[in-house]
Every structure is written in C-alpha cells, then in structure tokens.
Amino acid sequence: MLIFTGMSWNMTFSFYQSLSGIPLELKEAAQVYRLNAWQQFWTLELPAGAIGLVWNSVMSVAGGWFFLIAIESFTLGDKNFNLPGLGSYLGKAASEGNFGAIGWGLAVLIGVIIAIDFFIWQPLIAWVEKFKYQAVEAANVPQSNLLDFLRRSATLRVLKSRISPMGDSFDRGLVRAFAPANLPTNPRQLTRIGNWINWLFVSGFAVIVLWGTWEAVLLLRLLSLSDWQKVMGGAFFTALRVICALFLSLLWTVPLGVAIGRNPCLAQILQPLVQIAASVPATALFPVLLLALIQTGGGLEIGSVALMMLGKMWYLLFNVIAGAQSIPSEFFEAAQVYKLSLVQRWKTLILPGIFPYLITGTITAVGGAWNASIVSEYVQFKGETITTSGLGETISQATASGNFPLLLAATSVMSLLVVLTNRLVWRPLYRLAE
Template sequence: MKVRYTLSRSLVIDRSWPFFLDLTVAMGLLAGFYAVLQIARYWLSGPVPEVVISQSPRMLPLYAFYSVVRIGVAYLLSLLFAVGYGYVAAYHRRVETLMIATLDILQSIPVLSFLPGVMLAMMSLIPSRQLGIEFGAILLIFTGQVWNMAFSFYTSLKSIPRELHEACTINRFSRWQRFWQLELPYSTIGLVWNSMVSVAGGWFFLMVCEMFPVGNRNFRLPGLGSYLQTAASTGNSLAMIYGLSTMIAIIVLTDQLIWRPIIDWSDKFKFENVEAAERVTSPVLAALRQSNVLGILHQRTFAPFSEYIYHLISRRQQRHEAEDKVEKSKMSSTVIAVIFAVLIAGLICFAAFKAILLLRHIPGSDFGNLLAGAGATFFRVNVSLLFAAAWTIPAGVAIGFNPKLARIAQPLAQIAASFPATALFPVILLALMKLGAGLGIGSIVLMMLGTQWYILFNVIAGAMAIPSDLREVARLFHFTSMQRWTTVILPGIFPFLITGLVTASGGAWNASIIAEYFHLKDQTLHTLGLGAQISAASDSGNFPVLLLATIIMALMVVTINRLVWRPLYKLAETKYRLEG
C-alpha cells in the first residue's frame, strides 16, 4: 500500500510539473507585454530632461526597470550592429582595413566625446517626446557595448576552417544559409561571452549615461545609475548599499535566467570531433525545453516560417544562376558601392571642413598640453593592459577548462565586471593617498577595473572553444604544463586573446575620462592626461578642445592599430586558425 501511494504521488508530481512550467512561461510572456506597454507610455510622454532623483528605496524597482530596459535595448542594437559590421568587414577586402581601423577608433573614443552631440541631436530629432532623451542615453550605452562584440564576430568569421567553407560551396548554400548554418553558429561562443562583458560594460558606464552635464544643463534620467550617482554625491551610504544590492540582484538573476541557459545552449556549436566529458549545464534551459507552450510556438510559428524563408531563398537562387544575371547583379552592386563611397567621402570632407573651422580658435599652448596629456594616458593604458593580462589569461583558461569552476566564477566575474568602479574608486583613491600615491597611480587601478574583464571573458570563450579532442591528445601524450601552453592553449585562445586585448585597450582609453578626472565630494581631482582634458572640456562646454583631444586620441589609436593590432590579427587569421 505504501509503495503504491509513493508511485502515484510521484506520478502526480510529474504530470503537474509541465502545467506549472507552462503557467510560468505564460506569466512571463504577459509580464513582458505589460513591461512593453509601460515603457512605451513613458517614452511617448512629454520630455523631462532634469528629473528629481529620489533616494527612497521604494523607487528602486522602477529605477531598476528603466535601467534594465535601456541596457537591454542598447544590447540588441549592439548585437545587430556587431553582426552586420563584422560581416561586411570580414568579406569585403576593399573596405576591410578602413572598417577595422574605424572600429578601433570608435571603441577607443570616450563616451563623453559622443555625449554632447548625441544628446543634442536626439533632442532635436524628437523634441516633443521623452523618447529623444531616452534614445540618446541608449546610444551612449550602445557606444560602451558594441565594439568588442563587433571585433569578436569579425575575428570568428576570419578564423572559420576552410573545409567548412568548402562544404558550404559543395552543397551550394546561399549566403543566407551559410550565415545561419555556419557563420553565426561558429561565432556563437565568442558572441555569448562578449555579450556578457558588453552588458557588464553597460552597467559600468550607467552612472555616466543617466546623469551628466552638457554645458550649463544637467541631464538626469530616472534609473539605477542616476540613483547611485546621486547617493554618492550626497554621501548617502545607506542609499548606496540599497542601490548596489539591487544591481547585484539583477546581475545574479540575469546570469541564472539568461546567460547560463545561453552558455549551455551554445555548447553545441563547439567545433570538435569528441564530445566533452564535462560541460556547463542550466536547469532553467532544461525546464524550458519541457515547456509545451514554447514547443507549440516553435512548431507552429518559428519552424514553418524558417522553412518558408529557406524555400524562397532556394527558388531565388535557382532563378539567378544564369550568367548574365550574375553579371548584372555584380554591376549593380558595384554602382551602389561607388555611390555609397562618394556619399561617405563627401560627408567626411564636410565634417573635416567644419572641424578645421572649429579648431582655429584654439591657442597654441593648448596643443602642447594635449600632446603631453596624450603621452601620459598612453603610458597608463599600456601599464594597465599589462597588469590585467598577467592575471586574466591564466584565470580565464582555468575557468574555461573547468565547468565546475565556471559555475562559481562566472557569476562572480559578471558581478565584479558590472560593479560601477566609480562607486568603489573613492575608497581606493583615499587609501592610495594615505600611502603617498596620487591620482596618477590611482587612475591605472581604475583603468584595470574597467578593462580587465574584456580579456578575461574572451580568454574564457577561447578556452571553452578549444576542441576536447585536442586537450585529450595532450593528456594522452603526457604533455608538460609548458608544452600544453605552447602547443594547445595559447594557439587555441590566440584569436580570442587578441580580441580581448584590442577591446581592453580601447576600454582603457575610454575609462581614462573617469580615471583621470574624478569628482570627490566637493572637490575635483585630476591628473595630467588626455582623459582628464576631455572630461574638463565636456564639463565646461569647451567643444573645440573636446574635438581636438578626440582627434589626437583617434590618431594615436590608428597608429597603434597599424603597427600592433593589424599584424597580430593577420597572424591569428593565418597561423592560428583551427583546421580539421
């Protein structure tokens, strides 16, 4: 009797589990729909550029909701841009060098350099709605998220094994099929881990993007970043604790509900012949795979739609196999490319002319100060990059090779990467000043806090992407630690490592605006550096100096790109590409 009762009870639990799972999924979809309505109502309301930020804990759920929406929308825009930009740069050799140099410049230009123009442009485009101000803040967050994802996708496309391209050619895949069945899957692991560090970067710059001065105006948007900045400026320690606790809770929930399931799902795209013995698993993904609601949605919407798209592509490819049509398409694409190039050249010439008119009012003494500041910032960027690489490379390999360690270290790394270093920096700065060090050394510490995660997350992705059979061969032949690092680990992670170093370098230049010019209570601490000069020019509304400092930074980044990063990218593409 007791055995029958136990079996029947377990049967009831098993049958009720899908019902509760489907109910949870349905409630989540309804909550998402309600959130869209609420954010649309707020964005379409009248513009309020200077919101009074309450420090009451009761406002934290609403502020956190606004910040999560901004970061989420900025991430989606970043993903679309990264995939499109990386694809064009990887497969169009005529513009590849220019596009990568441009990408390297843009990811190194500080957020404050974009800030005045972006906010004024958005408010002018949509003057009667809050959407203009909100979209301006979203674009600023976008500038802190997108570049490393674009570099990651570009690097992945350039390192796809030749035999996979040949297989697609033999099977006559269209560009659409090649993209969905080869290029995007092969790039998934790198995109996932760079997405995590991009979202972490969005949290890092949230305090700058939600509350900032432009000339004589102070923009304040309701959000978690403005809440933390207000609490920090007023010295409200309790509000800081509430805000940081809320942010950490959001990061942990995001890790468990989004990133961990995506990492588990992306493991199937690893390029290997032997399945790994250990892998990262997600109970949330396992539960979602049992949902009847999601299964029905997939069978009746996504699957038929994808089949319809592939059918249309197949028919279109058959119609365009004639040689004359191919030639016409080539001619039309060439004409479009020429027209586009002429338009871009015209815009560049117009912008250069306007810049020359703006720069002619700068006194000669400012040029010397900016060059000296550029040299000081260049030194700090490279020192912070060296110190960051010294610990992130071994730590990232250890996490990537050990799924059990990854389950613990991944959320901790996300919290640490997302933690606004500007909130921790006053404590670090005061401690360094007591030891006799000033902002010059403290700025290196802050640069590391903001940029080391780019290297760590890319190294983790590279270590996870190394095929299990290569690691198994190294174990069977009893490779020493040095042999494993020189023949398996470093060659395997090299493309990912270069991506991490490039984006970390750009992040260090970007972080210089905060590291070298810091508001501490009622005083402003600054040191010699290009970042400090950009921050000071932005605060005072000195747009000519702001433009000149940005140009100098761009020229330095282009030089480094040509002399260092481009040869390393070429080496990763040729010598260290994984082949079957």
C-alpha cells in the same frame, strides 16, 4: 546611443575573429555544396561565432552597466543632464559620498545581474556548447537547470511543433531570395546596380567628411600652442597608463579565464561572481578606492590606472573564457595521452587555442581603457575636483568648461592613436591569429 556604441564593437570584433578562424575544409565544403549567402551565414558563419558572441554579449551587457553613471548623469558647459535611472542614482550618491545609498544601489544592481545570469546567460552558454568544433563529445560541459527544464517541458515541445513549420517556410523563402552561389542571373545588371549604390554611398560619405573636416579646421584654428602641448603631453601620460593597465590585467585574466573555460563546475560558481564584478560601475566604487589611495599616498596617478583596469580587464577575461571553452576536447585528451607537462600544454595547446580570442579581448580592452581615462583622470568627489595629467583629464575639463576646440583636439588625438594602434599592431596580430 552611448550604450549601443559601448556594446557593439567588442561583439563586432568577436564575430570578425570567428569568421577569420573558420577551418578551411568547412569553407571548401560550403563551396562544393554551392551554398548561397544566406545558407553559408546560417549553417557555417553564425554557428562558428556563436560561443564568442554569447560571451561577448555577457561582456557587452556588463559594460553597459559599468558606464551607466557616465551615461545617465553628466555636465556640458553650464548645463546638467540627468536621466532617471540606477546610473544617475549611483552617480549622485558617489559625488555626495553617501556610502549607504551606494550600497543600496549596488544591492539592486547585483540582484538584477544574478537574475539575468540565471534566466539568460547560463542557458545560452550551455546551449552554444553544441557549436564547438570537436569530433569527441566532452565529458564535462556547462549545465543550466533552466535549460534542462525547458528541454523537458511538454508544453514547449508542442509549441515548437507548431512554430517549426513557420520557421522552415521562412528559411526556404530566404534561400530562394538569395541567388545560388556562383550563378548570377544577370551579371551586367547586378554590376550596374552595385556600382550605382557604391557611387551614391561614397559621394554622400565624401560630402559629410569634407563638411566635417572644414568645420573641424575652423574650430582647431582657435587653439594656442600651449593647448596643443597640453593635448600631446596628456596623450603620452594616458598611453603609459593604458599600457600599464593592460599588462597588469593580462597577468591574472589569462590563467583565471582558462580555468573557468576548461572547468564547467568552476564556471558554475565563478561565472555569476565575475559578471557581478564586471557589471558593478567602477565609478561608484571609485570614491572608496580614492580615499584609500589618498591616505596611503598613491593619489589619482595610481587610482586612474586602477580604474582603467576595472574597466578593461573584463574584456580580456570573458574573451579568454570563450577561447578556452572553444578548444576541442580531443586536443586535451591527446595532451593527456602524450603526457605533456603543464608548460608544454600552455605552449602548444592553450595559448595557440585562446590567441585569436585574446587579441579580440585586447583590442576591446584597450579601447575600454581609453574610454575609462575620461572618468579616471578627472574625478569630482564631495564638491572637490581631483585631476591628474592626461588626455582623459583634458577631455573632461574641456567638456565641463564648454571649450569645444580643445575638446575636439583631444578627442581627435585619442581617435588617431587608437586607429594607428589598430593598423600597426592589432592587424598584424590578427593575421598571425588566423
């Protein structure tokens, strides 16, 4: 469940952004041809989100590797939970300061990442290039030796000829299952069924919310004024670290992401390296970073910002790569024809082109930074616990001591801050991106 919740949201935001950015003329064409819900999804909406979904899938898998240590090995009160896996192995090695074991664990992890990149991500990235909105085919496109081999394979062509009729019949069955657009068979009956479903869902959800709220109030009554002051102060310090990490990450991810997205040759070289860097659990490398910071006098105050950056900057980078790759090639050819300067290209073409993807990446990156605060502000290393004031430190400390009222208060405040940011900042920016 923890891996799923860590993976799903950035893909959800990516697909939402893709739907909101579909050109109006394509939506009108779907209405003119009276495509039903399945036809519109399969021929318009899914292709529109394909590039963003693939790159965010790469990021999701990298994020799953990143949080392995926190997921497979943790303490709750007086109980220790450990699952067999690479994450718990690296977590134990990091807590003991066993750098040799950390090196072997990272070597295995990097080998798995390289294999997944060659067999899955490179073919997918080259394949989704055909879904780009452009009138002129690009001269330089992503390449995959494995995809070229599969396309040339006579065996696979035979298999495809056998399987294609089954796929076509399945597609026709779905087309018949969905009612034609704007032609409901029995509007009153459909409305009545929809109202019943809505009423059941809202009623069940309301019961769960009321019960959960009552239980939460009973727990929060046990907190003292000093506990609330600790939570609010921690929220302030963690928010400052999140903002600093965001701006520092934007400084290098935007230019590098555009370079990778617009240069397929560079992408062939850097893409696996970026995936490896994004997938390596930062909590495994954090002891080395922390030792260096302690020796230089930086301490965990700077170290927590660094760990937040390690957890969030990849969301920005992968979304910028997807945005740069999705810009139609003819726009760049027009920029060459009109001899636009580098500043003019960034102002009138590149930044507007990547802006929707950048907003999606920023939302998921900020969420990742809030998550990373839990492991960056409360670190156990060689039997010692090193902390810095913040909401993540409060959550980790409350979890370790089994203080569930304080844990609920800190988690609720963190959730409230994220929701308020989405409402007041990200939603207006999404409208601007459209």
